Amino acid sequence: MRAVLVVADAFAVPIELTFQNLQFTSALNNPSSEEFKNTSTTIEKLLTESISISDIFVQVRRLRSGSVIADINIYKLSGDQTYNNFSNSLSEEFSKEGDEGIIDFDNLVIFSTESCNVEIIDGLTFGPAASGQNTPSEEVCPESKINYGRPMPLGLCTCFSDGLSAAVWQDVMLQDCGRDATSDELLERLNMITVTEENVEEVITAVNNITATGSDSITPDGLEATAAIIESVTSVNSTSAKVTSTLVDTISSLFEVDDMVLLESQKETQAPSRIIESLEDQLAVVDLEKDKYEFVTSSVAVQAQNVTTNELDHTGIGIASYQSADVIVNVTGFSEKEDLDNSASVSIYIPPTITKMFAASNGTTAFRVVTVVYNESSLFPTNQLNNATRTNGQIISLSIPGVKLNNLSDPIVTTFIPAEISKNNDETTCVFWDFELDDGNGGWSSAGCYLANGSLDGSDRQICHCDHLTNFAILMNFYPDQEEPKIARYITNIGLGVSIVCLLATIVSFAVNRKVRKSKPQQILCNVCVSLLCLYLFFLVGIDRTKKESTCTAIAGLIHYFLLTAMFWMSVQAINLYYMIVKVYNTHVSRFFLKACLFAWGIPALIVPITIGIDVDNYANKNYCFLVVTRMYYSVALPIAIILLFNTVVFIMVLRSISKLGKITAQAHRQKKSRHLLQNAACISVIMGLTWVIGFFAIGSASKVIQILFCILNCFQGFAIFIMYCLRNKDVRSFWIEEVRKRFIGVSSTLRETKSSSLSSSVGNTISFGLNSPKEKQITHLSLKRDSSNNQESFA
Structure with a gap:
């Protein structure tokens, strides 16, 4: 067990001096040799005479090779002076010119027995620290670890001195930072941070890093945390284009989240819908360079622009998205429906009458238009659809921040080229995402939308008309196997x-x-x-x-x-x-x-x-x-x-x-x-x-x-x-047998009556049908009973 030796009322300052003119021999390794004693005495006397500080004692503790390197202790009674003051005084003394060039002051090193200086050990930074102090490293557990921020340093190290030798750092004890934190845990940790204007960029960047690398492991809880963080980010109303672009990139990464996770999250907390609404809120405040902001990722493309009613006197507002290999590559504008490029995968057009109506009702001549294009419907999860009916193509949204446009006389025109085209998917439904549908879970609704026409230009384009603004898509029916429904129907x-x-x-x-x-x-x-x-x-x-x-x-x-x-x-x-x-x-x-x-x-x-x-x-x-x-x-x-x-x-x-x-x-x-x-x-x-x-x-x-x-x-x-x-059931069978027997007897009796009546008429009514005497009735009853018994036996 090591212990720290403290010399009461005295200082011990270890130094290291190099003597260039001295030749090192093996005898200098032995402190009891005459050569070591003579060399030590010479060095001690030289230093004592060179240092103007009174009441000091110089001791050579070891000589090493390298010309001659001397490990020397300089002692002094402490008095009213502090250790650091005495060490600084020594440093000043040694900064003077050396005697006869014997001492190489350029290679002078002054140590301390009371503290360790800052030092990097095994890649970790420790110090300064007093002797005997167990010191944590400046480096802490990385954010990827579960114990990050508790606080938990990466390592611990102790500064040690025996009171005579220089204080040194001992071996580093590495700390266990725990397992790698999951994406959910990292997002929950970020969700605990209060987002401000000062840290908003740092927070959204951290979220982007997590979703970019771990979106496939995010659960509904992680999506809820993501939605909450994004809502906090947008609530700051940061106008930074970098914050907005990072947000768009983050949302693009969420398209890699498992579809069932998105659906469960939508049912539990509506996190996907909240993320979509937050994106539109951010685009409503972002700074526009030259009246436009635009950012395109592989899965999401956004555009925000300022327009004036003067620019729209005779033209409308049109936005088109272009796709290549299932990736969004460009978003551009057009002013006339006829100007739409047939290669556009999706587009939306607001006629000029709507912008004039908006300007007249709001008393403004300038306003912002926000457009968002989603490459697919992952962030619009719903139980409505199945393998036969699903969205087929991109989703496009156009909005004017702070304005609701409903029940329009002139329709909003959206066009879609289906992502998957076959002879069986010709049944198209124009829909929009209704955030209030299904108890607030959201869903596709066709209210106010209808299919105008399709495939007019030979590109399988579907044209929809709607009387309001929101997120638009098309639903199509797919019938991969027509035999199964027929068999099941039959x-x-x-x-x-x-x-x-x-x-x-x-x-x-x-x-x-x-x-x-x-x-x-x-x-x-x-x-x-x-x-x-x-x-x-x-x-x-x-x-x-x-x-x-x-x-x-x-x-x-x-x-x-x-x-x-x-x-x-x-x-x-x-x-x-x-x-x-x-x-x-x-x-x-x-x-x-x-x-x-x-x-x-x-x-x-x-x-x-x-x-x-x-x-x-x-x-x-x-x-x-x-x-x-x-x-x-x-x-x-x-x-x-x-x-x-x-x-x-x-x-x-x-x-x-x-x-x-x-x-x-x-x-x-x-x-x-x-x-x-x-x-x-x-x-x-x-x-x-x-x-x-x-x-x-x-x-x-x-x-x-x-x-x-x-x-x-x-x-x-x-x-x-x-x-x-x-x-x-025997009772049911017997009942129906008896009923049938009764009906049979009734029919037989009717036939007999008819036959008897005919016979009586043929003989001139000489024989009267009917029995009058009791004896005749008894005989007839027994006969009928016997006949019915035979009938019952035969039927059974």
């Missing part, structure tokens, strides 16, 4: 048709048969059948009635309602099964069926209006009349998942109860009956559950087999119910 139509007939037959069987009708399980099943029948009818008739929005919304609400009622009645059936088989005793529930109706018909009647009330556009799907995918998870998938889980638990309990039944006759009969009930209930629950489980797998890019299997199971449920609950 299976759906056939299956639903068969199921509707079977469900009607099942409902009629339960309704007209008093014995079956009184059974509680059959009453429940009858309600299931009614729900499925309504679901199939509305699906078959109205699922594709998308032309009229109000009609489509109504049909979507009804389909949603009857789908939920069918599943809720399934849970009622599971509850009834539990009372019949598991609980058995004290199972009476007053007004059970009334409560079941309130539950199964009532709760869906609350869910559907609430879903509509939250946002009626939830049902505004452009391809079919049903919920958009986002709401489907909460309003459809969640209730169905809970019901299926509940039914599964009940079935397990029922199976366990049946397995414990004894072997005696009464129990065996009960076991047989219970198994029969469970078999029917389990079959229909498994069929409905399996349908929806497979339905989840059939969403998106599922295989053809999964999609076809989903269609088959979903559409033939009514047929399966008819097989299980009518054809396999």
Whole structure:
């Protein structure tokens, strides 16, 4: 263990002197040799006489080669003087001319026993520090490390001296700065900084560095932090072109973020939309050099310019973007629609009447126009679109800061050349990004926009007209495989048709048969059948009635309602099964069926209006009349998942109860009956559950087999119910056999009466048809009974 030696009331100053005229020999390595003693005495005497400071003592501690290099200590009583003052006095003494040129003062080095000077060790800077002090390096953990800014130096080093030798730095102890910080952690760290005019450029540059190198690892939390930082940057209202360009470059990097991350972030915090709005805010304040600012990246291009109404007397404002190999290369202006270059990938044009109207209403002759072009729709994530319908080309935005232009008489004209062109994508929808759609999550809306025409110049150009300003795009339908929809459509139509007939037959069987009708399980099943029948009818008739929005919304609400009622009645059936088989005793529930109706018909009647009330556009799907995918998870998938889980638990309990039944006759009969009930209930629950489980797998890019299997199971449920609950039910079969027998006997009696009447007439009415005596009536009754018995046996 090293310790620091302090000589009380005395100073020890180590120095290093080089004597050019002395020759080094090996004997000088030995302090006890005569040669070392003589040389030391000479040097000590020389220094003592040369230094005018009184009361000093000079000691040569070591001699080294290099002519002769002497390590010397100079001691002095401290008195009232400080160590640094004494060291400075020595330095001044040595700065005088040396005696006879023996001492090389140019190579004089003065050390300290009390402190270490600044020194770079292993690339790290330490000092100054007092002897015995553990000193952190000036360098701290880099920003890329998790422990950056805590503070955490890169290394620690101790200044050490034994009180006689020069203080020196010991070995460096490197600090653990931790793992590399993730992009999210770096962004969260930046988000904690208060952005000011002084540091705004530094902050946005740091964000740009993170997104440029780590955009592929950013999560929704990282996007939220990015949006918050960008909002803070734009709130400073910096007019710096460099800040603006760095912001544009940062947003361009965000196009590399995973699409699912962008979608989740949009649903949770609307971070992508907030970033887009912040960019437009920044372009509204940036300094314009020669009345224009322009910056182009591979994914985003922006332009801000000042215009005057005098310049627009007879011309409008036109901006066009040009693309090469899926990269934006240029943004330029044009004044007449006819001046638009056919090679422009996207353009927007404001006619002069709109600028004049704006000038007249606002009393201004000069204003700023901001244009943004996005190479694709990554920063506009939504659940509306699918593989068949999606944006096809660039997105262009034009705005006048601080001004809302809506319900324009002369339209804003936008043109698009689709990025992907095929013979199947000829159905074009002109849309704009509505930030308020879907509870503020944003989405594409066609309100106020329509397709004017397309492909007029042979370039596949699509021309849209809109009555307002915002972010514009086109949606197109793609049909990569036309066979799958046809097969699925055929299976759906056939299956639903068969199921509707079977469900009607099942409902009629339960309704007209008093014995079956009184059974509680059959009453429940009858309600299931009614729900499925309504679901199939509305699906078959109205699922594709998308032309009229109000009609489509109504049909979507009804389909949603009857789908939920069918599943809720399934849970009622599971509850009834539990009372019949598991609980058995004290199972009476007053007004059970009334409560079941309130539950199964009532709760869906609350869910559907609430879903509509939250946002009626939830049902505004452009391809079919049903919920958009986002709401489907909460309003459809969640209730169905809970019901299926509940039914599964009940079935397990029922199976366990049946397995414990004894072997005696009464129990065996009960076991047989219970198994029969469970078999029917389990079959229909498994069929409905399996349908929806497979339905989840059939969403998106599922295989053809999964999609076809989903269609088959979903559409033939009514047929399966008819097989299980009518054809396999002995009471139902017997009822219909008896009904047919009665009808057969009735027809036979009518035929006999007709034949007898004819015979009586042919013999001159000599034989009177009809029996008057009791004996004759008895004989006839026995005959009819025998005939009906034979008929029944034959029919069976």
